Every structure is written in C-alpha cells, then in structure tokens.
Amino acid sequence: MMDQMTIFSDYIRSKGLKNTCQRKTILEAFLASKSHFSTEDLYLKLRKQHPNIGYATVHRTLKLFAECGIASELDFGDGQTRFEPLDINQHHDHLVCTNCGLIVEFTEPRIEKLQEQVAARYNFKIERHRHELYGLCPKCAKAQLV
Amino acid sequence: MMDQMTIFSDYIRSKGLKNTCQRKTILEAFLASKSHFSTEDLYLKLRKQHPNIGYATVHRTLKLFAECGIASELDFGDGQTRFEPLDINQHHDHLVCTNCGLIVEFTEPRIEKLQEQVAARYNFKIERHRHELYGLCPKCAKAQLV
DNA sequence: GGAGAAATTGAAAATGACAATCAGAAAGCT
DNA sequence: AGCTTTCTGATTGTCATTTTCAATTTCTCC
Numbered sequence: 616m617m618d619q620m621t622i623f624s625d626y627i628r629s630k631g632l633k634n635t636c637q638r639k640t641i642l643e644a645f646l647a648s649k650s651h652f653s654t655e656d657l658y659l660k661l662r663k664q665h666p667n668i669g670y671a672t673v674h675r676t677l678k679l680f681a682e683c684g685i686a687s688e689l690d691f692g693d694g695q696t697r698f699e700p701l702d703i704n705q706h707h708d709h710l711v712c713t714n715c716g717l718i719v720e721f722t723e724p725r726i727e728k729l730q731e732q733v734a735a736r737y738n739f740k741i742e743r744h745r746h747e748l749y750g751l752c753p754k755c756a757k758a759q760l761v
Numbered sequence: 762m763m764d765q766m767t768i769f770s771d772y773i774r775s776k777g778l779k780n781t782c783q784r785k786t787i788l789e790a791f792l793a794s795k796s797h798f799s800t801e802d803l804y805l806k807l808r809k810q811h812p813n814i815g816y817a818t819v820h821r822t823l824k825l826f827a828e829c830g831i832a833s834e835l836d837f838g839d840g841q842t843r844f845e846p847l848d849i850n851q852h853h854d855h856l857v858c859t860n861c862g863l864i865v866e867f868t869e870p871r872i873e874k875l876q877e878q879v880a881a882r883y884n885f886k887i888e889r890h891r892h893e894l895y896g897l898c899p900k901c902a903k904a905q906l907v
Numbered sequence: 908g909g910a911g912a913a914a915t916t917g918a919a920a921a922t923g924a925c926a927a928t929c930a931g932a933a934a935g936c937t
Numbered sequence: 938a939g940c941t942t943t944c945t946g947a948t949t950g951t952c953a954t955t956t957t958c959a960a961t962t963t964c965t966c967c
Binding site for chain 4: 631632633635637638667668669670671672675694
C-alpha cells in the first residue's frame with residue numbers, strides 16, 4: 616500500500632509539477648493535522664512556524680491533495696470547506712453536532728450497500744456521495760434538558 | 762393536516778411579523794414552483810409578473826419558509842443554495858447528475874432506519890440529515906461510453 | 908377610519924470564501 | 938550554469954449571500 620507522501624509525489628511527477636519546499640511543509644502539516652480543518656485553520660497553524668507561506672499556496676496545495684486522492688473535501692453547510700486526510704481503505708461518513716460543532720466519523724456498510732441498490736434502481740453510475748447526520752451530541756443533548 | 766399556507770401565516774403571527782402582499786406573492790410562486798430552484802430562479806420567474814419585488818425580499822422570504830418548516834434548503838456543492846417545498850409526510854433524498862445537473866428524488870426507508878441505529882450507537886439526537894448520491898444519470902453514462 | 912409604532916421593502920453596498928492574476932523566485936532539465 | 942517552466946504570495950476579482958437604510962406598508966389601538 617502506497618503511503619500518502621508517495622501518492623502525492625507520484626502525482627506531482629506525473630503532471631509535470633514541481634516539488635517545492637512549501638508543498639513539502641504543507642503536506643507534513645496536513646498529515647499531522649487532525650481531521651476536518653479548513654484552509655484557514657491549516658494556514659494559521661502553519662504560519663507560526665512558517666510565516667512565509669501564503670494563504671493562496673495553502674489553498675492551492677489542499678486542492679492538489681484532493682485531486683490526487685489523499686484528501687477529501689467536506690462541506691457541512693457552514694460556508695467553510697473542510698479537508699481531511701483520506702485513507703483509501705476506510706470510507707466513512709459524519710455525525711455533526713449542530714450545537715458545539717463536534718464531528719464524529721461513522722461507517723455503516725449496510726447503508727453503503729443500500730445506496731448501491733438505490734443507484735441501480737435509477738440507473739445512476741455513482742461516483743461519490745455525501746451523507747451527514749446533524750443533531751445534538753450526547754453532551755449537548757444532556758445540557759439542553761436542564 | 763395543516764397546509765403550507767396555514768403553517769406560514771401561523772408562523773408569521775407567532776413571531777409578530779407582518780403579512781405583506783410580497784410574501785403572499787412569493788409564497789404562491791414558491792408552492793407552484795417545481796423543486797430544486799435557487800433564489801435567483803424564483804426571483805427571475807417572479808419578476809415577469811411582479812417587477813417590483815426585489816431580490817433581497819425573495820431571499821429573505823425563502824429563509825422564512827425554511828425557518829417555519831415549509832421549505833428545505835439544499836446544497837449540492839455547486840455554490841448555489843436551492844430550495845424545495847417540504848412535504849412533511851414524505852421525506853426524500855437526492856441523486857445528482859454531475860454532468861447535466863439532473864436531480865432525482867429517492868426514498869429508502871431502510872437507510873433511514875439504519876441512520877437511526879447509527880445515531881443511537883453514538884448517542885446523537887438527530888435533527889436532520891443530508892444524503893446525496895453524485896454520479897452520472899443514465900443518459901450521461903451512456904453518452905460517455907461513445 | 909386614522910394616527911402611531913413597528914416591521915418591511917428594495918436598491919445599493921458590504922461581506923466573506925474562494926479563485927485568478929502577475930511579476931519575481933525557485934525548480935529541474937540539459 | 939543556463940534556460941524553460943512552474944510556483945509563490947500579495948493583491949485583486951468574483952459571486953452568492955447578507956446587511957444597510959431611508960421610504961413605505963402593515964397592524965394595533967383609539
């Protein structure tokens with residue numbers, strides 16, 4: 616199994632792009648980062664150690680990660696695109712707390728299977744899907760009863 | 762079962778808002794409209810008969826519809842928020858063609874049931890969800906083989 | 908029916924996330 | 938090293954959405 620660094624450098628090479636130190640730095644920060652961060656989150660985090668890396672570069676590089684398949688873009692409807700490192704073996708969807716913003720990942724193979732059946736029913740050729748459950752996390756649900 | 766007009770006027774009254782002829786006009790156009798339209802779609806449609814209704818008013822009124830539960834906001838990730846009249850009895854999700862933009866509604870009670878199980882597993886209190894399948898509709902899938 | 912308070916309207920401007928621009932800098936091929 | 942191509946980052950542009958604000962309309966209470 617290729618790791619994410621290899622996937623990215625292979626992609627770079629295959630497209631005739633260049634290996635720059637900014638991209639290397641951003642890739643490292645990306646892999647070390649917790650999931651579900653926005654461009655701004657990563658930019659601010661990087662700026663501490665690397666004040667010379669611009670917002671646009673972070674943005675473009677994250678797009679590259681998504682293109683080559685090591686990141687996926689998330690949109691929870693709050694007007695900010697988030698990213699997460701993508702592990703090809705393990706697809707998951709998300710529970711989002713509408714109160715505190717907590718994000719929990721879940722997998723449910725039976726839902727995946729039913730999705731395929733739905734697609735077949737309408738003769739669609741599915742490329743990707745988005746499945747998010749919004750509500751209150753245990754902590755916020757409890758707090759709201761008080 | 763209350764109809765959507767009643768739900769809206771009750772909501773207006775309960776919030777101390779006012780019944781204006783613009784809101785009445787927009788509500789009628791909204792109910793007569795096919796699903797999955799953007800603010801701009803409805804604005805342009807209205808403008809033919811009611812050139813005096815502004816974009817901002819259409820936008821604010823659609824937000825009101827969503828607030829009181831007679832509309833739902835859809836976001837298919839193309840940078841435009843869409844709306845659809847919400848029929849409380851009949852929840853559905855969407856298939857979206859990434860090539861031609863065709864939108865098909867589907868229902869799958871077994872998925873809904875599994876979602877509840879997932880929520881229970883994580884002790885989440887679900888308020889709503891988003892479930893969209895993106896891919897090629899039959900026509901575009903066929904065209905791509907050529 | 909009409910005065911007064913409060914909400915609404917619509918044109919225009921502001922906002923904010925994202926994308927594009929462009930001149931100077933860096934990378935990589937030979 | 939020289940040369941060509943890509944990259945960078947500050948800035949600007951874009952576009953849907955939201956806010957502003959003065960004028961208008963609605964609704965309540967006489």
